Amino acid sequence: MNISRKLMLIVILTAAEVSITVYSAFEIAKGAKFHQLNFLHLKYTHQLTKSVKKIENDLPIDINTIESDIVLIRQQPIECIEEINPLNYAVMKFINTEQTLTICEKDIEIADKTLLSVTQYKKGELSRDDFLLNLNVALVSFNKHSEMFEEPIRKTVSFILMTLIPLVIVISFFNIIFISYLSRTISSSIRNLTLLLSSKPESNINLDDELDIKTSGELKALVIAARQRIKNDLLNIENSIELKEIINSQTASLQQANDELAQFAYRASHDLKSPLSGAKSLAHFVIEDIKAGDTEEASRNALVIYQQMEKLETLVVDILLLAKAEIGSEDRDVIDFNQLIIDMKERLTWLMKDNPCTLETTINLSVPIKSEKARFAQIIENLISNGLKYYDRNKDSPYVRCDIFNEQETFFITVTDNGMGIPQKHQGEVFDMFKRFHAQTSTGSGLGMALVKKHIEYLNGEISLQSSDKGTTFKIVIPLDKLI
Structure with missing residues (x-):
C-alpha cells in the first residue's frame, strides 16, 4: 500500500x-x-x-x-x-x-x-x-x-x-x-x-x-x-x-x-x-x-x-x-486561458472571500497555446494564491495582477502584487522545497513554488522574480515553439 x-x-x-x-x-x-x-x-x-x-x-x-x-x-x-x-x-x-x-x-x-x-x-x-x-x-x-x-x-x-x-x-x-x-x-x-x-x-x-x-x-x-x-x-x-x-x-x-x-x-x-x-x-x-x-x-x-x-x-x-x-503527458490541447482563470477563481473562493485584494487578469494572445492544461493551471494558481495570501494589510488597495501574452517567438506570464514582498536574503531560496518566509500567515506545505519551477523547467522555460517591500513580480518566459 x-x-x-x-x-x-x-x-x-x-x-x-x-x-x-x-x-x-x-x-x-x-x-x-x-x-x-x-x-x-x-x-x-x-x-x-x-x-x-x-x-x-x-x-x-x-x-x-x-x-x-x-x-x-x-x-x-x-x-x-x-x-x-x-x-x-x-x-x-x-x-x-x-x-x-x-x-x-x-x-x-x-x-x-x-x-x-x-x-x-x-x-x-x-x-x-x-x-x-x-x-x-x-x-x-x-x-x-x-x-x-x-x-x-x-x-x-x-x-x-x-x-x-x-x-x-x-x-x-x-x-x-x-x-x-x-x-x-x-x-x-x-x-x-x-x-x-x-x-x-x-x-x-x-x-x-x-x-x-x-x-x-x-x-x-x-x-x-x-x-x-x-x-x-x-x-x-x-x-x-x-x-x-x-x-x-x-x-x-x-x-x-x-x-x-x-x-x-x-x-x-x-x-x-x-x-x-x-x-x-x-x-x-x-x-x-x-x-x-x-x-x-x-x-x-x-x-x-x-x-x-x-x-x-x-x-x-x-x-x-x-x-x-x-x-510528461501526451494529452496536449489548445488551452482556453479565460476558462482556466474562471476555474481557478472557483477553487480559490475560500481564499478570495473577505480578502481585500483585487485580482486583475489580462490575456492577449495572437496564437493558440497548445500544451497540458493542468501544468498551466497549477503554475498560475500557485502564483496568484501566494499573492492573495501575502498581501500587505498596511497598504491601501492591495492587488494581484496576472498578464498572459506572447511577443514574436516567446510566451510570457507575469504575476505582480503590492504585497509584503520576499526578504532579500531569502530570494535565492524561493523555489526550494519546504520553504516558507512569512510564518505568521503561511498555511501551505512549502512545495508550491518548487512545483511551479518543475513545470516551467519541463517546458524549457525560465522564471525570475523581483521583490521588495513595495511588492513582488514573477516573470515566466517559455519558447513559443514548445506551445504550438
Whole structure:
C-alpha cells in the first residue's frame, strides 16, 4: 500500500473514531437531560399541590396559576418523547424499558383532561368540589408517574454507559495501534530511501535493484522521474565532442539530485510524522476526557485531530503533484486561458472571500497555446494564491495582477502584487522545497513554488522574480515553439 493510501486510511479511521466518540458523548449527556426533565416534572407538580391545598382550605382559587402549572407539567413528558430517537427506542425495547414512553403519553393525556377541567370550571360547567376532585386525581397520577419514570430511565442510561464507553475505548485503542503501525511503515519507507540515496558510490550498492526492493509508490515515482531525466540528458549528448566534461557535469547534477531527494525524504518524513504524532496524543486525551465526562474538551481535541488530518492530506496531495511534475503527458490541447482563470477563481473562493485584494487578469494572445492544461493551471494558481495570501494589510488597495501574452517567438506570464514582498536574503531560496518566509500567515506545505519551477523547467522555460517591500513580480518566459 503506497503512502497516500495509508494516510487516507488514517484520516478515515480517525474521522470514524471522532464521530463515534462525539455521538457517544451526546448520548451519555442525554441521560442527565432525562433526569432534569423528571426533576422539573416533580417541581411543577409540587407547585400544583400547593395550589390544591389552598382550595381545600377554602381559599380563593387562582385559576391562572393552576392552569400554568398544568401546562408546565405537560411540557416535560412532551420533551422527553422528542428526545428519544430510534436508537434510544431500540435500546429501551431490548432492555424492556419502553414503558417510559407509555408513562409520558399517559402523563400528557391526564394533563390534557385536567386542562379541560380548568376550561369547564372557568365557564361554570364544573363545580368547585368536582374541580378539586379532578385536580387531586391528576396529582396522584403525576406523582406516581414521576416515581415510575425514574427507574427505567436509570436502567437505560446505565446500559448506554456500560455499552458505549467500552466500545469507544476499544475503538480508540485499535486506532492508536493501527495508526502507529501505519506511521511506522511510512517512516520506515522514507528512512530506507534516505539511507539508499545517501549511500556512497564505493559501497557497491545496485541502486536499481535496491530501489525496487525498498521503495514503492510516490517516493519511487519521484526518484525514477529524476533519474530518467538525467538519463535522457546523457543520451542526448552521448556523441558530443565534450562528452567527458558533460558527463562530469551530469554526474554532479545526479549527486545534487540525490542530495535534494535525501533532503526531501527527511523533510517529508518530519512533516508527515508531526501531525500523526499529534493526532495520536490527542486521541489519548479524547479517551481521558470522555472518561472524565468532559465532552466539551473531547470535542475540541477531536476538532484539532481533524485539522491535523487536513494538513496531512494537503501535504500528500502536494507531494503527489511534485512527483508527477516531470512526467510528461501526451494529452496536449489548445488551452482556453479565460476558462482556466474562471476555474481557478472557483477553487480559490475560500481564499478570495473577505480578502481585500483585487485580482486583475489580462490575456492577449495572437496564437493558440497548445500544451497540458493542468501544468498551466497549477503554475498560475500557485502564483496568484501566494499573492492573495501575502498581501500587505498596511497598504491601501492591495492587488494581484496576472498578464498572459506572447511577443514574436516567446510566451510570457507575469504575476505582480503590492504585497509584503520576499526578504532579500531569502530570494535565492524561493523555489526550494519546504520553504516558507512569512510564518505568521503561511498555511501551505512549502512545495508550491518548487512545483511551479518543475513545470516551467519541463517546458524549457525560465522564471525570475523581483521583490521588495513595495511588492513582488514573477516573470515566466517559455519558447513559443514548445506551445504550438
